[in-house]
Amino acid sequence: MRTDYLFTSESVSEGHPDKVADQISDSIVDLFLSKDPEARIACETLTTTQLVVLAGEIRCKGVYEDGEWAPGAKEEIEATVRKTVKDIGYAQSGFHWERFEFINRLHGQSAHIAQGVDANANKDEGAGDQGIMFGYATDETPDLMPATLYYSHKILEKMAADRHSGAAPFLEPDAKSQVTLRYEGSLPVAATAVVVSTQHAPGYDEGEKEAELHAYVKRVVAEVIPPVLLRETEYFINPTGSFEIGGPDGDAGLTGRKIIVDTYGGAAPHGGGAFSGKDPTKVDRSAAYISRYLAKNVVAAGLATRCTIQLAYAIGVSKPLSLYVDTHETGTVGDDKIEAAILGLPKLGGLTPRAIRTHLGLNKPIYKPTAAYGHFGRKAEGDFFPWERTDLVDDLKAALG
Template identity: 80%
Template sequence: MRNSYLFTSESVSEGHPDKVSDQISDAIVDLFLAKDPEARVACETLTTTQRVVLAGEIRCKGVYENDEWAPGALEEIERTVRGVVRDIGYEQDGFHWETLTFENHLHGQSAHIAQGVDAADDKDEGAGDQGIMFGFACDETPDLMPATLDYSHKILHRMAADRKSGAAPFLEPDAKSQVSLRFANGKPVAATAVVVSTQHAKGYDQGEKEAELKAYVKKVVADVLPADLLSDETVYHINPTGSFEIGGPDGDAGLTGRKIIVDTYGGAAPHGGGAFSGKDPTKVDRSAAYITRYLAKNIVAAGLARRCTIQLAYAIGVSEPLSLYVDTHGTGTVEDPTLEEAIKSIGKLGGLTPRGIREHLKLNKPIYRRSAAYGHFGRQAEGDFFPWEKTDLVEDLKAAVR
């Protein structure tokens, strides 16, 4: 592993069109799980100028059973969608929560998929699909996340809070950030470049108003990044293309699942390829990615490594994982195979089956919409909404490798 290098990660705000789609999809997951903890949801969302379209497969007691919608269910889904757009802050001519056109093309789950996933008398619940899932943790930040992504998320999270509170009324919902850091001996030592492009009110692309916006962004960056990383040599690119008045789904169509690297580790670790949003936790694309993050974070928190990548693999309809792989990138205090055996020995993990993961992390709850913007990982402070961020496995892991 290289010790000295430049590395960059990006984030996008809750008003980015793809993130609008992710949040709508996860709001539908939450809606159904609140009514039926065993609901099956695979909800995709398209957002574009004055239009939101849902498509996918569902099964949910009290909402959609026997190929029929329960009374009032369609209206509740539409209210949920419009509520997400309203909460993000879209009240623009090209995308307005109250006047946009809404289409719902959700339908029943395939019986052939259900037979592989549902538990029966002679078998445990199977994985909802085949695939590979990765989790990662490192000691670059207190939340054990890659620093470049952590700072990129926090810049936009702060800007959204200021927009909604009125502290920065010139901001509009759509925004992107990017942070480049120089690393020495594997640690971040300097911010070489910061990029922020934000949708703005009319007139904030010239003169004093443009200067006000740029000064505001630099202050946010100074508040978020540690002071010792910033210097006169840090290069800022703030709205480098000029005007950014047209944004969100009016400026660019959005789709669920197109920001998977933003959702995970900013490119600092592998990604199995599957998106998270819009999927209930029987889908291992989501739940196994959460448990691998949980395991990797606990390994680093236990002092057993400075960096840790974990991979799991599944086959559709099969409950036990096909493989478990641990890589501590040469930073481990014990051998990687020892950590693999330690994980397997911890009974409370339920053998890393889909049901075991869901029960251990308590995933059958409406906790997902909040995860759909500013990253699924590195959010310890938000408590029970992110149970995979807990470090309650530290002592178990230490005991298992003694």
């Protein structure tokens, strides 16, 4: 295992076109779950210049049942989509929350999928699809996330907060960040490069206004990244020059194209499935969340300083096909013992899709906040981000003696 190296992660803002699509898809998930906790949703979104298109498969009491839309349901969906875009801040000539064309192509869930997934008298609820899902945790940051991604997210979160508050009125919604750290002994010791590209108001690409924008970005970076890491940093701020045209007007957006931003910034494997737009019967989402929960609790319990967990499922089958733990030679006990401890905890219910949803309380409208600035490394508060809790620490310690 290498201990000295450079590593880089990126993040994108809530106004990035792919993230606009993710937030729209998850606003639909929340809308449906608020009406029917057992709703089935697979909502994909396309955004481009003055256009939003929804597509996918749904089933929801009070919205879409037996092939029919409930009265007013289509209008409520459109209102939800427009509010999501408005909240992000898009009121531009090329993409305006009030004026974009809206096309809804959501339709009923396949009966053949439903028969394999729904519980009945003869079987437990099956996984909504096959797939492999990964969870990861590392002690590099207080939130047990890779530092490169943690700082990339925090830079853009701060810039978005300043844009919304009016503290940085020259900022527009679309932005990207990237942080490169040098590691020595597996610990970050220096930020060698920081890249920030942000959409801006006219004129902020030259002269005094450009200097103001650059100075502002450097102040934000200094607030987010500890000064000890910034002694040799090279900055790349809007390196292409002007960035006035952005968001869906500058580049088409699609749900699920930023899965590495959503997870661990490349520091851990990803099974390939996206999260946004999917109800929690889809193990792409729920099993990825429980995998993070398990990995985080392993590290929080002091059983390792790094932990990767993989789960695998087959569509229509409730029992996971495999559980794999890798503590990257940092574990205080054997990885096989951690696997046995996890599978032996009654409260986890054998990690079936239903047990995951029950333990984490996932059948609730809690997903729109996940769709920007990462699904992991967030504060667990109330019903939101329950997979970030560390309430399994004592159980793991007791199980491992």
